[in-house]
Amino acid sequence: MGEVFTFDHPLIQHKLTLLRSKETGPKEFRELADEISTLMAYEVTRDMPIREVEIETPIQTMKANKIAGKKLGIVPILRAGLGMLDGVLKLIPTAKVGHIGLYRDPDTLEPVEYYCKLPTDINERDLIVVDPMLATGGSASAALQFIKDRNPRGIKFMCLVAAPEGIERVQKDHPDVDIFTAAVDEKLNDHAYIVPGLGDAGDRLYGTK
Ligand code: PRP
Numbered sequence: 001m002g003e004v005f006t007f008d009h010p011l012i013q014h015k016l017t018l019l020r021s022k023e024t025g026p027k028e029f030r031e032l033a034d035e036i037s038t039l040m041a042y043e044v045t046r047d048m049p050i051r052e053v054e055i056e057t058p059i060q061t062m063k064a065n066k067i068a069g070k071k072l073g074i075v076p077i078l079r080a081g082l083g084m085l086d087g088v089l090k091l092i093p094t095a096k097v098g099h100i101g102l103y104r105d106p107d108t109l110e111p112v113e114y115y116c117k118l119p120t121d122i123n124e125r126d127l128i129v130v131d132p133m134l135a136t137g138g139s140a141s142a143a144l145q146f147i148k149d150r151n152p153r154g155i156k157f158m159c160l161v162a163a164p165e166g167i168e169r170v171q172k173d174h175p176d177v178d179i180f181t182a183a184v185d186e187k188l189n190d191h192a193y194i195v196p197g198l199g200d201a202g203d204r205l206y207g208t209k
């Protein structure tokens with residue numbers, strides 16, 4: 001069973017509260033999603049292996065640690081996942097980026113795929129799939145399956161707000177994938193929106209409705 005990691009850091013909680021508020025407009029919403037994603041990425045990458053190298057400081061040589069050449073990839077689920085991409089790239093700027101386009105059909109609530117472009121060397125990479133909202137889990141589960149069919153080395157899922165229903169779905173469909181979320185909310189409403197949630201993340205990021 002994949003683990004669920006939540007984030008109780010005061011900065012993340014504070015920024016998430018601002019993000020949720022309906023008073024927050026698109027500009028601030030984008031900035032907050034970006035900042036929270038950077039803060040979360042610090043923890044999501046905690047298990048990266050390091051190796052010792054020898055360097056020269058202006059004073060003497062020393063052995064020091066560097067990331068052990070691990071190849072990473074970030075895969076935002078379009079469109080709202082783009083709101084987390086730059087925040088993660090700030091910490092791991094050399095990661096390659098893949099895109100998966102999915103939207104949730106408003107009637108069936110099933111994910112519909114419309115775009116996919118992934119790094120060609122995906123089987124040598126550990127991937128972080130990002131999407132702010134994990135609601136029914138349909139989109140995340142479909143995206144994860146799509147990526148897994150191309151044999152990545154490892155895969156993690158990172159979101160801002162998760163519903164218990166979505167967590168359960170991803171854990172059931174993808175027991176090998178750990179979930180990192182800034183918050184686990186109460187439930188889904190009749191339209192499969194997260195309660196209390198933050199509304200429609202894509203619309204709030206881009207000012208559409
Ligand atoms: C939102 C969100 C997730 C999905 C979550 O995307 O960004 O991808 O819904 O819902 P689920 O867990 O029930 O599948 P949406 O379909 O609104 O598309 P958008 O990102 O293009 O706005």
Ligand code: URA
Pocket residue numbers: 080133135192193194195197198199200201202
């Ligand atoms: N997608 C969103 O953007 N928000 C929700 O609450 C559920 C799905």
